[in-house]
Amino acid sequence: MDIVIAGAGIGGLTAALSLHTAGLRNVRVLEAVPRIRPLGAGVNLQPNAVRELAALGLAEDLADLGADLTELGYYNHLGQEIWREPRGRANGARWPQLALHRGALQTTLADSVRARLGDDAITTGTRVTGFAQLPHAGVEVGVGHRDDNRPAARIRADVLIGADGLRSAVRRVLYPQEGEPRSNGTTVWRGITRAEPFHGGRSMVVMGDGRWKAVVYPLAVRPDGDGLVPVNWAVSRAGREDPAPPDAGPGDGFPTAVAHWRCEDLRMDALVAGTDATASFPMLDRDPVPRWSFGAVTLLGDAAHAMAPMGSNATTQAVLDARSLAHALATHDDPTAALTAYDRDRRPRMNRLQLLNRAKGPEVVIDLAHQRAPHGFARGVHSVLPAERLAHIAHAYARAAGFDTASVNAPSPYRPPAPDPHTL
Ligand SMILES: Cc1cc2nc3c(=O)[nH]c(=O)nc-3n(C[C@H](O)[C@H](O)[C@H](O)COP(=O)(O)OP(=O)(O)OC[C@H]3O[C@@H](n4cnc5c(N)ncnc54)[C@H](O)[C@@H]3O)c2cc1C
Structure with missing residues (x-):
């Protein structure tokens, strides 16, 4: 064929x-x-996907x-935790979640x-x-x-x-x-910066305030001689205004709005300022x-x-x-x-x-948290949304995408068929 x-x-x-x-x-x-x-x-x-690529050797x-990621956390713009979950092997999957270039x-x-x-x-x-x-x-x-x-x-x-x-x-x-x-008016800037590992070195952090959002994760686990790893970041601005033109540089509406955001030891200013090349895109789908x-x-x-x-x-x-x-x-x-x-x-x-x-998708929890507590949560409040609801959103999405642990650990549906014993 x-x-x-x-x-x-x-x-x-x-x-x-x-x-x-x-x-x-x-x-x-x-x-x-x-x-x-x-x-x-x-x-x-x-x-x-790692299971399927492993089947290809x-x-x-x-x-x-x-980087083999073991945690995903959603936070508000003040770095207060909304939801955090183990990922990949840390979640009992036989295969890791890999972040790579x-x-x-x-x-x-x-x-x-x-x-x-x-x-x-x-x-x-x-x-x-x-x-x-x-x-x-x-x-x-x-x-x-x-x-x-x-x-x-x-x-x-x-x-x-x-x-x-x-x-x-x-x-x-x-x-x-x-x-x-189709564009929804959201502009995304992204870059890769050599920076110090954050949140233990294997975490994806998603922070947002209902309009701006930052997604950050490492692309390597082992730091180089300077103690730095490549960190991938994407900052998006929701809105109906014209998206920034492709490859708009730091001067063109660049995400200074998120530069002061911090989440424990993750500092957005160190990331957005230290990037060699930044590109911007309208967020598109079909x-x-x-x-x-x-x-x-x-x-x-x-x-x-x-x-x-x-x-x-x-x-x-x-x-x-x-x-x-x-x-x-x-x-x-x-x-x-x-x-x-x-x-x-x-x-x-x-x-x-x-x-x-x-x-x-699962990132809707950031908007839900923002609607309930636009200025952040009071001290001592773990999250402004019920844990069962947050868990339901995360697990329902993982099932829809086929990366819930039960689906991942089941045998691949795309294994070659067993040979017919009558034809052997
Ligand atoms: C240059 C580039 C950079 C990207 N960077 C990122 C990123 O940083 N982060 C992210 O999440 N996603 C990124 N994506 C999208 C991501 O790769 C895809 O969403 C995902 O991997 C699905 O891949 P795909 O093979 O369906 O499509 P793609 O990865 O888009 O690959 C499509 C390929 O088809 C080629 N092509 C297009 N038209 C024709 C044609 N008429 N004839 C022959 N070849 C054609 C393109 O050059 C490209 O190599 C990028 C895509 C491209 C093309």
Whole structure:
């Protein structure tokens, strides 16, 4: 079966590795950028994604790449605790929650694809421009030069996987009326700063005042010779005003509003002032759609379900999609039936998660706390919300995203089928 994957992001590369591991060998990844470079900042792999990447033999490579997080805490802008929970192994999961640089993850996956599938498995500088389904089976994929949306050539494949991100060209053919991604007026600034470890060195801290929010976590556990670790931070400002332009620097509405925030030994001023490069983005997502799979074509990762960055999930879900899709293609003779099975497995959950994230996912507790106590809690008050309600919000989200401990510790649903004893 000839399979073309549009996009060598985390989802596309994991799909290539998963398909190869499942025994499907004719896989090509087409990537628009001329060279895969370590772009972006921090991402999280939740334990369900780490389990799936471990099944691809990548556990050791990944463990060296980032920080194994053991705690997540939500706080108000004064650093008062709203909710705190153990994460990953500290929460009884067999697999860790890993915080790592997106670029390091992408490079590791790309190296593995080239080592296993061959040097020519990834073609860079080649943009998928669109496709046409063939009358009986298969698809003709339009490909062009990296900056050109017009096809320069067409290639035939049995399956096309659109893993081409937020502005997917494959999705545009399937949903031509959709237009640009949706913005809710929130601007996000992010950067990575070398700073002293905080909260014991393995914690993610999310602080907010109902309008501004800061998400902070380390990307390494072991400090360097100066006692510092790379710390990833993202500061967002909710609002309906025009978002700051992309790559607005420190002078352009930069999050000075949070510079005085402190949370125990975490100081936001040290982070935002010490950053070498800061980028800003509008917060974007997409509406859920009623179908991802059409004949020989399907969508995966952000192309399928771009979601607001709440709950540290987007990368995790792209990995899960890739595993589900490879499993479906390996266990169905008919590619169309396989893509339908994948759609049925993943889309309903992702549709729900997109809407949950639009409603702020588990981070909604910060707004709820702010509504009750905009100036902070009185001394001696542990949190202004009942613990059962907070626990319910956290656990319901983890279940929806598939990283509650029971789901993580269950065997992967995407294990290869056991051989039929009658055919042995
Ligand atoms: C440059 C970049 C930086 C990012 N940084 C962060 C970050 O710091 N933190 C965070 O949480 N998330 C970040 N993300 C998003 C994050 O990677 C995704 O949400 C998540 O990993 C899901 O991955 P994906 O493979 O579905 O999409 P993506 O990671 O977006 O990958 C899509 C890939 O498709 C390629 N592509 C796009 N159009 C075409 C086309 N027509 N033909 C061929 N190739 C195409 C893109 O160049 C890209 O390599 C970033 C994405 C990108 C592209």
